[in-house]
Amino acid sequence: xxxxxxxxxxxxxxxxxxxxxxxxxxxxxxxxxxxxxxxxxxxxxxxxxxxxxxxxxxxxxxxxxxxxxxxxxxxxxxxxxxxxxxxxxxxxxxxxxxxxxxxxxxxxxxxxxxxxxxxxxxxxxxxxxxxxxxxxxxxxxxxxxxxxxxxxxxxxxxxxxxxxxxxxxxxxxxxxxxxxxxxxxxxxxxxxxxxxxxxxxxxxxxxxxxxxxxxxxxxxxxxxxxxxxxxxxxxxxxxxxxxxxxxxxxxxxxxxxxxxxxxxxxxxxxxxxxxxxxxxxxxxxxxxxxxxxxxxxxxxxxxxxxxxxxxxxxxxxxxxxxxxxxxxxxxxxxxxxxxxxxxxxxxxxxxxxxxxxxxxxxxxxxxxxxxxxxxxxxxxxxxxxxxxxxxxxxxxxxxxxxxxxxxxxxxxxxxxxxxxxxxxxxxxxxxxxxxxxxxxxxxxxxxxxxxxxxxxxxxxxxxxxxxxxxxxxxxxxxxxxxxxxxxxxxxxxxxxxxxxxxxxxxxxxxxxxxxxxxxxxxxxxxxxxxxxxxxxxxxxxxxxxxxxxxxxxxxxxxxxxxxxxxxxxxxxxxxxxxxxxxxxxxxxxxxxxxxxxxxxxxxxxxxxxxxxxxxxxxxxxxxxxxxxxxxxxxxxxxxxxxxxxxxxxxxxxxxxxxxxxxxxxxxxxxxxxxxxxxxxxxxxxxxxxxxxxxxxxxxxxxxxxxxxxxxxxxxxxxxxxxxxxxxxxxxxxxxxxxxxxxxxxxxxxxxxxxxxxxxxxxxxxxxxxxxxxxxxxxxxxxxxxxxxxxxxxxxxxxxxxxxxxxxxxxxxxxxxxxxxxxxxxxxxxxxxxxxxxxxxxxxxxxxxxxxxxxxxxxxxxxxxxxxxxxxxxxxxxxxxxxxxxxxxxxxxxxxxxxx
Numbered sequence: 001x002x003x004x005x006x007x008x009x010x011x012x013x014x015x016x017x018x019x020x021x022x023x024x025x026x027x028x029x030x031x032x033x034x035x036x037x038x039x040x041x042x043x044x045x046x047x048x049x050x051x052x053x054x055x056x057x058x059x060x061x062x063x064x065x066x067x068x069x070x071x072x073x074x075x076x077x078x079x080x081x082x083x084x085x086x087x088x089x090x091x092x093x094x095x096x097x098x099x100x101x102x103x104x105x106x107x108x109x110x111x112x113x114x115x116x117x118x119x120x121x122x123x124x125x126x127x128x129x130x131x132x133x134x135x136x137x138x139x140x141x142x143x144x145x146x147x148x149x150x151x152x153x154x155x156x157x158x159x160x161x162x163x164x165x166x167x168x169x170x171x172x173x174x175x176x177x178x179x180x181x182x183x184x185x186x187x188x189x190x191x192x193x194x195x196x197x198x199x200x201x202x203x204x205x206x207x208x209x210x211x212x213x214x215x216x217x218x219x220x221x222x223x224x225x226x227x228x229x230x231x232x233x234x235x236x237x238x239x240x241x242x243x244x245x246x247x248x249x250x251x252x253x254x255x256x257x258x259x260x261x262x263x264x265x266x267x268x269x270x271x272x273x274x275x276x277x278x279x280x281x282x283x284x285x286x287x288x289x290x291x292x293x294x295x296x297x298x299x300x301x302x303x304x305x306x307x308x309x310x311x312x313x314x315x316x317x318x319x320x321x322x323x324x325x326x327x328x329x330x331x332x333x334x335x336x337x338x339x340x341x342x343x344x345x346x347x348x349x350x351x352x353x354x355x356x357x358x359x360x361x362x363x364x365x366x367x368x369x370x371x372x373x374x375x376x377x378x379x380x381x382x383x384x385x386x387x388x389x390x391x392x393x394x395x396x397x398x399x400x401x402x403x404x405x406x407x408x409x410x411x412x413x414x415x416x417x418x419x420x421x422x423x424x425x426x427x428x429x430x431x432x433x434x435x436x437x438x439x440x441x442x443x444x445x446x447x448x449x450x451x452x453x454x455x456x457x458x459x460x461x462x463x464x465x466x467x468x469x470x471x472x473x474x475x476x477x478x479x480x481x482x483x484x485x486x487x488x489x490x491x492x493x494x495x496x497x498x499x500x501x502x503x504x505x506x507x508x509x510x511x512x513x514x515x516x517x518x519x520x521x522x523x524x525x526x527x528x529x530x531x532x533x534x535x536x537x538x539x540x541x542x543x544x545x546x547x548x549x550x551x552x553x554x555x556x557x558x559x560x561x562x563x564x565x566x567x568x569x570x571x572x573x574x575x576x577x578x579x580x581x582x583x584x585x586x587x588x589x590x591x592x593x594x595x596x597x598x599x600x601x602x603x604x605x606x607x608x609x610x611x612x613x614x615x616x617x618x619x620x621x622x623x624x625x626x627x628x629x630x631x632x633x634x635x636x637x638x639x640x641x642x643x644x645x646x647x648x649x650x651x652x653x654x655x656x657x658x659x660x661x662x663x664x665x666x667x668x669x670x671x672x673x674x675x676x677x678x679x680x681x682x683x684x685x686x687x688x689x690x691x692x693x694x695x696x697x698x699x700x701x702x703x704x705x706x707x708x709x710x711x712x713x714x715x716x717x718x719x720x721x722x723x724x725x726x727x728x729x730x731x732x733x734x735x736x737x738x739x740x741x742x743x744x745x746x747x748x749x750x751x752x753x754x755x756x757x758x759x760x761x762x763x764x765x766x767x768x769x770x771x772x773x774x775x776x777x778x779x780x781x782x783x784x785x786x787x788x789x790x791x792x793x794x795x796x797x798x799x800x801x802x803x804x805x806x807x808x809x810x811x812x813x814x815x816x817x818x819x820x821x822x823x824x825x826x827x828x829x830x831x832x833x834x835x836x837x838x839x840x841x842x843x844x845x846x847x848x849x850x851x852x853x854x855x856x857x858x859x860x861x862x863x864x865x866x867x868x869x870x871x872x873x874x875x876x877x878x879x880x881x882x883x884x885x886x887x888x889x890x891x892x893x894x895x896x897x898x899x
Contacts, residue, residue: 003028006093010085012840013127017264019254020082023071024089026252027230029055030069031094037067038094038227040200052251060248063213065222068229070209070250072236074259076266076422079232080115083205084124086230090203091159092130098199099136100162100224104211109165111395112207113140116161136161144181144192162196166212166220197225206231210247213238256422263429265422266400266438269631269638270445271297276628278444286444287405291337293627294321294403294441295344298382299620301400303705304434305425306616310712317425318377319400323385326406328358331385334405338383344621345690352383374398397425403441433638439629479765481776483736485588489518489581508580513572520557521581524550529594529731536732536868538586551578588773590797590826591870592805594731595860606669610717612677614684617706622689622697651692652678654699658707665711677710729864737802741765741778748776751788758782773799783836783880784822791825794889798825810853819850821875827889831873833858834892839879851877855899875899 007028011021034051036043048067053059062068073079083101090096101116103109115122118135125131136159144162164181181193196202204224206212209231212221221229236253237244259265273293278286298321309316325331331354339349359367373379375398399421421438429436482492490507509515528535528546535541541550555574629638648654655678660667667674682695689695699706750768755761758781766785767776771792777800779785784800791798801824808819823834833854841847858873865871875897882892 003032003093006089010088010092010128013129014081014085014088014124015127016081016085017078018262019073019077019252019258019264020085022254023073023082023252024085026056026071027069027086028089028093030251031228034067038096038201040227043067056251058253059251062229063247063249064229066204066226066229068204068231068249070231070233070236070247071252072233072247072250073252073254074256074265074422075234076424077254077259077264079207079234080112080122081124083207083230083232084116084128086205087136087159087161087203088125088128088131096201096203096227097159098162098196098202099160099205100164100196100202100226101205102207102212102221103163103165104208106165108207109141109163112163113138116163131159134158138163141165141181193223197223200227202226204229209233210235210238259422264424266424266436267631268422268438268440269629271439271441271627271629272443274628276443288337290403290405290441290443291323291334291343292621293443294323294401295348295383296621297439297441297627297629298401299617300702300705301434301439303617303620303702303709304432307705307709307712308430308432308435310709310716312430314426316377317398318375318379318382319398320374320381321383321401321403322399322421323383324402324404324406325356325385325387328356328387330405331356331387332358334385338385345688347619347688348383351380352385353381354385356385356387395423396420397423399438401439401441404445437629437631479741479776481739481741481774483588483738484773484775485585485736486522486738487775488584488588489522490515491519491522508584509577511572514577517554517558517572517574517577518581520554521550521578522585524553525582525585526735529734532729532732537591537865537870538589538733540732541582541586547579547582550582551575554578588797589733589736590773590799590824590831591733591865592801592824593729593861593864594734594807595857595864596728596730606718607665607673607714608717609673609676610713612680612684612710613713614681616709617681617702618684618688620685620698620702620705622694622701648696648699651682651695651699654678654696654703655681655706655710658703659711661707662711665714677714681706681710729860732864732868734805736773736799737805739774739778739800739802741776751777751785751792755782755785761785771795771797773797780822781836781880783883786885787823787834787836787878787883789885790883790887790889791823795825795827798823800824806857808853808857810849819853821854825889826871830871831861832876832889833873834876834878836878836880836883839881842877842879847877851875851897852899855897857899859899 007021007024010016011024014020016024030052031037033055034048037048037052043066045062045065045067049059049062052067052069059069071079071082073082087099090099101112103112114120115124116136116138117123118125125135134157137157139160139162141164181191190198202224204221204226206221206229210233231247231249233247234256236247236250238247239245256265260267271293273289281289298319301319305317305319308314323334325334335352335354337343338352340346353367353370355367355371370379370381371384374381374384375396402421424436426435486492488508490509509518525541528541535546540546551574558574630636631638648657652675656674659665659674659678665674682699685695685698689698748765748767749755751766752768755764761779761782765776765778766788769775769777769788769792772788777788779788779800788798800822801820803818803820806819806821808821810819821833821835823832823836825832825834835851835854837847855875858875862872862874865873874893876892876895877897878892878895882895
């Protein structure tokens, strides 16, 4: 089977994220460079290393007695899923049937067994058809002796995956006995270890591979004699007396900084109080303050998560708080405190567990059961007390607040604290800060942690990518591409910085005074976009009255200051420059109306009464000080207020007045309902709070949180009184937005040139156009480049729009993703919105949703243009294999989508 086809197929079927797909592609690339790496028997390791170094300059050594490649991916990106992709790829593309997956501890060992077992929630081969009927045979460190007979007689599954804890093969000889795995087995006539070492196609996968760099671990691994080693870790270095020593076999480096930028993990933030001086408090009081503020933050986060779930119709996430104790004695004291009546009236007595080595027997089993179920909304635990920090393999998505109460330097607090809480509950960022943030409560270490995070080598700020040659990455530039209009008017710099041969069209104006007139005229034209009744299309700008208005506006702004005289050479024919500027704008634009959909007639619907769900905010706690939250990644600050502001006459007024701020709530219509809901909320809070003062403290400090929660529930009880909608056009035309591209510095490629390395087309800039409304364009695929060749032959003008040009949204709800079509094309008879898409993707729900939204937009735009004498719009969804040099736009019109 074609290797590239296998990679593409697995990337789609396993829904691999970009860094996972990147890692799979690089594995395939490494093997293609050195196929001998998969050869059994004696191999020339230096030769294999040299072959791979041609593509991976950062690869200095395998660090093993066999070829071994490290994939360094940040925590939360999905290393276990990547292991599954590696195994499926090696089997499908290279016929490898035997794999050995190594775990560093019991927690990860059990997790790996679960994830490689069919019909489990995180099954790694879900979507791989080849393993649907005969899933891989899983042999573990607990059952390998019983499976010996099966191994000897042959297995039904084509693939065998051995999952072992390193301790099973790494234990030292005790009492003259070898580890059990190295003892003779009566079933196979040799030890299971020797059986594995003799397999001709054994591939070793090492999870958290930084844990296998000690001498004993290296020796045991080398004795397995695998064909290939694949290492996965978030920390590609080992600690030494001289500091961290980086791995020498990293081929993919996707650090936390990139995961943060790409939105794959929560954004870590350090928390303190405003104007807080920790030196003023004894240690026990400071500890109590941190715990209390942690609970306040936890309860506020709980409200935000509940509100988000209501607003977006998604599953509810129950957050929990992790408290890091000094030792088991300290942990026990913290448990007693949190369970006592003096700690928030004992509200967390049944919601806290202590997780450490102090438990045994039935108590230990109960503790582990609660810990493993902490993500369930039905499990009551909201506070977990731990001593040595929960290590790798404990994968939860609902850890939101960490309170470290043990001595540690800032770097250790950052690296150990954030690792366990980075995973996102919904698999992606939501755009709601509190839902996307991990909070570290560190009043006594606040500034120290901020300073550490701002260091150049900080885990959070470090930006490093080792994929291609470093010198190629260093040549990347950011290019701002203006529209052809701005280039022609001389309003932009040419050539573009960092790009050879990127000069835009020869500008019409070169003198500073003329360029200034053109700039002012361009600004004046933009002001007419919102005057749809007077200027329904850009052609209306050519009317004599409009042109004279623009001339007057420009002259007013160009008038010399009092007493200032212009030199003769500075004089300019303002009217002529304005006329030509307007003509240039009209000739080099395609009219794109701004369309919105609004209800028609009187809306007689409204919110209906219901019983409020108060669990999301009933546990909010009063506070004495403002809590300051600083994001360690983007440096933004947020505040959780604790000060009582305006004193309302009734407790319900705090909530009602906050609800009145929502645009969709009319007080006159809903006053009775608002006070009913506010009354339900106040009643729930009164049951938990000790006094009226505490009640008002919470209502004032959290009025917005409570109102957001109530409003989210109200949306589910709204009865729309009209089903008729009308299309409203706010603007008849909009200016072509400039584009910003990240590309490789160097020559601009002519769009007609055949691209030799199609995989690098996204890094290239193309020029040489005559009909494009930008001097430069980037293409996401060679299909798009070839479509541009067709357009240069058949269209009057065309361009690839920037985000925000159309504002077409294809999904309702809080998250409304914008659809940006591939091309906009004007012909003699119509305007086309075109999307080129792989034929295999045409049936996806997202593609269909985008197509429907775009087709409806085109229908509405056509209606507007018909009334103004303009051209109709159509939306074309074109299969990629229909884009060829012998095709015409008329032929491709058969792929129109009706709105």
